Amino acid sequence: MSDDLQQRLDKAEWVLKNSGFRHCDIPACNCGSWHQVGGYRARFDEINEAVEEAGFSTNGRTLLDAVKDMAEKYNDAQNLIRQLMEQPVIEDTLYGRLARFRSKLPWAYELWVRKHLPGTNC
Ligand SMILES: [Zn+2]
Secondary structure, three states, X not given: OOHHHHHHHHHHHHHHHHOOEEEOOOOOOOOOOEEEOOHHHHHHHHHHHHHHHOOOOOXXXXXXXXXXXXXXXXXXXXXXXXXXXXXXXXXXXXXXXXHHHHHHOHHXXXXXXXXXXXXXXX
16 A cells, blocks of 8 residues: 555545544454544533433423523522622621522532532531
């Protein structure tokens, strides 16, 4: 095989691999060709998994609705954190703020503690 042809084949293979194709390694298929494993479907599945892992069920609902819920919860958490931090300290103790944070958004509280107070139990 000429160097030029080999270079062209290498380039074609690189393009296929970077477009989400993998050389067939399924014994039952054995087509010797390429299967599309990446692309939109894989990206879609990744989002689906991440949403489920974050505790937002898609059971009986669309993925878009679950993502909207997640965004709403995130905004709620942001607003609550802002409120808690803007309140004058004199009105409340830090412990009281954290306790309210924990009771209103336990999942966000857990993430916050893990980030800001590592090694502490919630
Ligand atoms: Zn195949």
